Amino acid sequence: MPNDPDFQRRVVKAALDLLNNDDTPVLVEYPEEAPAAAKGDDDGWVCPISLPAQVRDPKEETITEALSREIAELAPWYDLAVQKSGRTTVGSSGFDVPAAGEFIVSFLSDGIPDSPIEGERVDRVLKWACDDLKAYYYEAMLAQPGGPSSLDLDEWFFGQTTAGAVFFGVQKVLLDDDDEINQFVGKERLIPRNQQYWSPLD
Amino acid sequence: MVRLRDLTDWDRQHILNADVPTFEGRPWTIPPPPAERRVAIVTTAGLHPRGDRAFTPGVGDYRVIPGNCAADELVMSHVSSNFDRTGFQEDLNVVFPIDRLHELVEHRDIGSLASFHYSFMGGGTHPAWMRESALKVIEFLREDHVNTVLLVPV
Known part of the structure; x- marks a missing residue:
């Protein structure tokens, strides 16, 4: 999760805490879901910048x-x-x-x-x-x-x-x-x- | 937590069909107490300092990332066109959580950070091809008095 230092810190800390076990390697599921990103929703994203049309008329512009x-x-x-x-x-x-x-x-x-x-x-x-x-x-x-x-x-x-x-x-x-x-x-x-x-x- | 069901069919099958090794036994070592841990990052994101050699597919070599390398100096030459770079573009810590480790040091959750960290690239490179490089990296980590490695498989 980009730009969410608190979440990142908890994940890294949890990974390092696995070493506190004193017996056998451990493989556990991290219980916390990534915070919902305020993006990529079902409404779809529309580029806010008005770019020129992709397909150009070759007579006017290569x-x-x-x-x-x-x-x-x-x-x-x-x-x-x-x-x-x-x-x-x-x-x-x-x-x-x-x-x-x-x-x-x-x-x-x-x-x-x-x-x-x-x-x-x-x-x-x-x-x-x-x-x-x-x-x-x-x-x-x-x-x-x-x-x-x-x-x-x-x-x-x-x-x-x-x-x-x-x-x-x-x-x-x-x-x-x-x-x-x-x-x-x-x-x-x-x-x-x-x-x-x-x-x-x- | 990324789950298999959230992946595309192709990616899910790719993961399920991966040629992974099996191990005899369950080797384990008791690490030092957290406050005595000296931590290095080993990432597979294909990162390296700007100007360093780009990664070559199938080689299995590594790049060194100095502990004081500025975030702006790190670029990615991962070979796969399917490799999602947006997390890295937004925040280096997604693939190389160096800022988070610095914070853990400040909070005394760990002891110190390595002088050098290391980067590999997956992208079709079988882990067995990385063995020789991995053994070299282990030597460097020992010389750096690292006793804990945070593996970041990306």
């Missing part, structure tokens, strides 16, 4: 431009999230977020590029960049009051954002490649199992 604009529109909310929490989980790839977006979307325009990091396979760099981009979007949304559940965020990201559409596009590029590792990454590493149904390939 998907690269649309992703760049989407990233920029989320920046104030991401900054607020970092300010509130004092931390960010973005930073696995070494790219800043706009650069991560440009790298990911380049798979759609230019095909699979050479790895930008010497000695690392490009699929690994892609995975880190995707994780960073997702973290940026999710942290921006988690700054909202009465925040969304993880499933809400997945549904929003993969179903409603340009970034999600880019992920599915990159997935197709990888699946169509001859390299078996790239195919595996496309199948398993980019899209959660419970979000594959958004795929235009289905």
